[in-house]
Amino acid sequence: xxxxxxxxxxxxxxxxxxxxxxxxxxxxxxxxxxxxxxxxxxxxxxxxxxxxxxxxxxxxxxxxxxxxxxxxxxxxxxxxxxxxxxxxxxxxxxxxxxxxxxxxxxxxxxxxxxxxxxxxxxxxxxxxxxxxxxxxxxxxxxxxxxxxxxxxxxxxxxxxxxxxxxxxxxxxxxxxxxxxxxxxxxxxxxxxxxxxxxxxxxxxxxxxxxxxxxxxxxxxxxxxxxxxxx
Numbered sequence: 001x002x003x004x005x006x007x008x009x010x011x012x013x014x015x016x017x018x019x020x021x022x023x024x025x026x027x028x029x030x031x032x033x034x035x036x037x038x039x040x041x042x043x044x045x046x047x048x049x050x051x052x053x054x055x056x057x058x059x060x061x062x063x064x065x066x067x068x069x070x071x072x073x074x075x076x077x078x079x080x081x082x083x084x085x086x087x088x089x090x091x092x093x094x095x096x097x098x099x100x101x102x103x104x105x106x107x108x109x110x111x112x113x114x115x116x117x118x119x120x121x122x123x124x125x126x127x128x129x130x131x132x133x134x135x136x137x138x139x140x141x142x143x144x145x146x147x148x149x150x151x152x153x154x155x156x157x158x159x160x161x162x163x164x165x166x167x168x169x170x171x172x173x174x175x176x177x178x179x180x181x182x183x184x185x186x187x188x189x190x191x192x193x194x195x196x197x198x199x200x201x202x203x204x205x206x207x208x209x210x211x212x213x214x215x216x217x218x219x220x221x222x223x224x225x226x227x228x229x230x
Contacts, residue, residue, distance in 0.1 A: 011160055012096045014053065021089040024058040024151070025144065027131030030164035031157065034130055045122045048103060049157035051164065052127040055089050056142075057082050059150045059221070067218045069183065073211035075218050079152070083109040086154035093156050102160040109154040124153035132165030139178040139187045139220040140194045145171060148226030149178075177223040187220060 018026045029052040035042045063078045071079075090106035097104035107121050125142035129135050134144040134151075141149040145168075179187045184202035186195040203215035 011100055011102070011162070012093065014162070017089075017093060017096070018055065021055075021092065022057070022085060023055045023089050024147070025056040025133055027054050027128065027133045027165045028052070028162040029054060029127040029130035033164075034126065038126060041123055041126055045157065046105065048159060049105065050159050051157070051162050052122065052131070053093065053156040053158060053162065054124060054128045054131045054133055054153055055086055055093070055155070056128070056133060056144070056151045056153045057086055058147050059152065061150065064150050064218065064222050067222045069219075070206050070209065071212055071214075071216050071218045076212050076214050076216055079214065079216050079218070082152040083154075086152055090154040090156050094158075097156070097158050097160050100160070102158055104160070105157040107155040107157060109152055122155060122157070124155050127155050128153055130165070130167050132168050135168045135170045135172070136191050137172050137178065137224060138176070138189065138191055138194070139182070139224065140191045141178075141220060141224065143172065143224060143226060145226060149221045149224035171226075175224075178220040181219050181223045183217075183219055 014026045031042070031045065031050055031052050035045070059078060059082060063074055066072050067075055086109040087106070090108070094104035094106040109124070111120055125136050125140065128142040134142045137143040137149065139149065142151065142153060143149055144151050184198045186199035186202070188194060203217060206212055206217055207215045
């Protein structure tokens with residue numbers, strides 16, 4: 001636990017918290033810096049929060065490797081369970097921070113507030129890159145240096161004085177597997193060129209499959225094991 005001298009209770013230690021909640025990785029983003037650099041992406045983030053704690057859970061390789069032309073029922077089940085685990089962890093961390101006297105707002109793993117742009121309240125991948133957990137790859141997924149895109153994330157916005165991490169640099173190199181395998185041809189050379197419209201259309205097609213119903217894909221997740229996956 002980290003002691004803080006501001007007349008408040010002990011600040012939860014993120015490493016210990018992650019271990020106790022089966023969270024694979026965690027990091028802290030400086031929200032002030034992100035608001036300055038990406039005002040459009042951060043426009044939905046409420047004011048008054050200075051840090052974004054990002055929690056990540058690794059997906060089982062055996063499940064992800066079972067994906068072929070689209071999401072399998074097992075992948076959809078694991079996807080949902082990972083989201084539930086992350087949402088519970090974010091909720092618990094927010095309660096712990098609040099009990100310690102700090103403001104805290106849990107941001108769910110997959111809650112969409114802008115259907116057209118598939119956007120959440122904040123971008124977990126943007127916060128994750130700022131926290132040093134990985135970089136935003138060509139598929140617009142956060143790429144972990146250890147596990148590639150085979151992760152799910154949730155965040156907690158807070159004013160607790162956690163030291164922020166160092167932003168991660170792009171590490172995709174010459175790998176273009178996500179471009180080659182994307183069934184919608186949505187992935188381009190740069191994440192800024194990602195075609196969200198055709199991606200959303202393909203997700204809608206997959207959601208109509210028996211035993212799927214969720215707008216998920218998983219093909220670009222399978223494609224990306226991280227550095228050296230070419």
